[in-house]
Amino acid sequence: MNILKEIEDSFIKPPKNELLMRVSNFKKLLESKNIDYALIFYNVNLFYFTNSIQRGCLLITDDDAKPYYFVQKHIDRAKLETYSDLIEVIEIKKISEVFSYLKELGLMDKKRVGLELGDISASFFINLKKSLKDQEIVDITYDILRLRSIKSEFELSQMREASKMSDKIFSIVPSFLKEGMTELELAGCIQAESRKLGNQEIIRMRGFNNELTNPHVLSGISGAIPSAGDVPLSGYGPSSAIAQGASLKKIKREEPIIVDYAGSQNGYINDETRVFVIGKLPKELERAYWISREIIEFVETHVKEGDNGKDVYKEILKIVEKYDLLDHFMGYKKGRVRFVAHGIGLVLNEFPIIADSRDEELKENMVFSIEPKFVFPQKGAVGIEVDFIVKKDRLERLSSFPLDIVSV
């Protein structure tokens, strides 16, 4: 495959050591769980270990052997994208050929096999299970997510670049924002600007039925319209078929305009939210906005490595309760979700999750997006979303755009 020079130069390849380290950490994980080998199919995980998301599967064993990247389509691209000296890239016509290789490698006899059961489909699993015969299958979905939750310096550098994109977008939203335009129209202006900046068109969220829009633009009452997603703010969307995100509602003066936006670099994303308003927000919403800000400031000055997400969540709820806004926090009543922050990286819903029910220790170089948001029926939503890197004795902000309400 002959690649244009300008494209080859713009594609970023992680350092070779980076991929070596990821694979070696995964091998340690396999060993610690007595898993003999794993077959990886989910494109995000393929990318994490190989820097390539071509169609096929990756075999990683618990011993010193190189990973095998079996590729159906397209082999030339896979070879170009990964490091062929670290990873054996092998062309296959059908997935079933993988089992012949497994047999040849002595990996078909009473082994424990790791599979991404949270990602592959049921029917694919049923077929795999037949081919793997009497081998024991172990779910590795969450193990890989945990591995991915701690970012390397290379990954943090990608996410810092992604953050520059959201900073830039927030800074130019006021130049588009006009009374009477639809939410979708504002979303379109932001999308046009995003493409100029090179933002990827696909922002990933893992999990069945999970979909998203980028940007997520909600104005006034839209911010208070609930829907299916495990998110604090949903919006009308353009129809019942999409049921989230920007709609044909026209933007008015003196209502909160939520812009939730993910920048990207090389697959890595950030995820921040700011509130815009034409004129001034109603008092009740402005007050809630300042409570969001108080929460962000509390987190920024108190949270660090070693803290438990559950405790952080409890402390945040205390602030919300102090202002008597529990029914409005992260959705309204039945629409409330029980987390306040989620990890980011290659997808929008990684670990850690800072939530009611999750006993999760924050570790150095985890990155999370914290989004205290308040919903007021008929009026809309306000809140802030900010990305933080967990450091030994503090948090480090990923982006630099100010946290104030942007009044136009």
Add this chain to the structure above:
Amino acid sequence: MNILKEIEDSFIKPPKNELLMRVSNFKKLLESKNIDYALIFYNVNLFYFTNSIQRGCLLITDDDAKPYYFVQKHIDRAKLETYSDLIEVIEIKKISEVFSYLKELGLMDKKRVGLELGDISASFFINLKKSLKDQEIVDITYDILRLRSIKSEFELSQMREASKMSDKIFSIVPSFLKEGMTELELAGCIQAESRKLGNQEIIRMRGFNNELTNPHVLSGISGAIPSAGDVPLSGYGPSSAIAQGASLKKIKREEPIIVDYAGSQNGYINDETRVFVIGKLPKELERAYWISREIIEFVETHVKEGDNGKDVYKEILKIVEKYDLLDHFMGYKKGRVRFVAHGIGLVLNEFPIIADSRDEELKENMVFSIEPKFVFPQKGAVGIEVDFIVKKDRLERLSSFPLDIVSV
């Protein structure tokens, strides 16, 4: 939930009879396969049967009972979106509550249960299987796809509206197209215009690891860059992490610029492709373009209800072979895909598929998107994609934008 009047008016609800008919056709299908009941989780199928994609599941039995729509989030929206007199909408806190209802309804004893095994995840399936105890599980993924492949008049009217959107977009591409702009920049201009027209931000494709960009903009050599997807043209994409679609490559004079675009209405989409060029195409590519056009004309004048997709595919290959372009058809050599048309509707990859290996009879009111495309290494791709409705004695075109190369 109090909905804004302007939004309520813009949301389209299918006629009550339409949903009744879909459910009743599905009940017949269950009966014919001796399935006692089905549990439906995939949001596209939920929408098809209820006009709502809230989180939960839909129970449809093979007898006269109303469907039960169990909703976790958000109940108010589900009630508003569906017809509560046709479908029992029941609030649940956890999916596990569904099994208590099944027990109460006498549906837990040695029944045959239909599940969407091609859509739900392996781990979700494993848990469901435990809860369903010794009941027999049958895959209904493809049965529902077959049901959905034949469109009602209401569905066709939605798709005709979606087509007007792509007609409009193709007509204004020349006003954006400038030498030296990046593919992503052109994609952004199209996205901004799309949002003004109200096009939905999420265009769905079913299946594990399947992702897409809308529009899919590829210029010159990009059209010849293969990737993982089961599509004829992939493109560089913005990085190895996305690996498809528009990239940072700059658009030049006298190279083919592919714009593959889906309009939408109420979840229904269309899918067409046109070739644009600044100046004039090289002779070799122009010739291939006219062969695409010959194929479209052959199909439009010869294909009708009752034809087999396999035979149609063979006839098309004969045209390609006549011009000695087999290695270039639908991808280059190893990058070739073995279909030439796919169904469209609520997702981009529905039935029917017109392909080498598929014995598939075309039925009245199926809608397919046929896309004869040719790939030339280092030079790019050309081709046309047009949507057709299958009628008794002919095909009917869904859109009306001319098939010519658009020269700017």
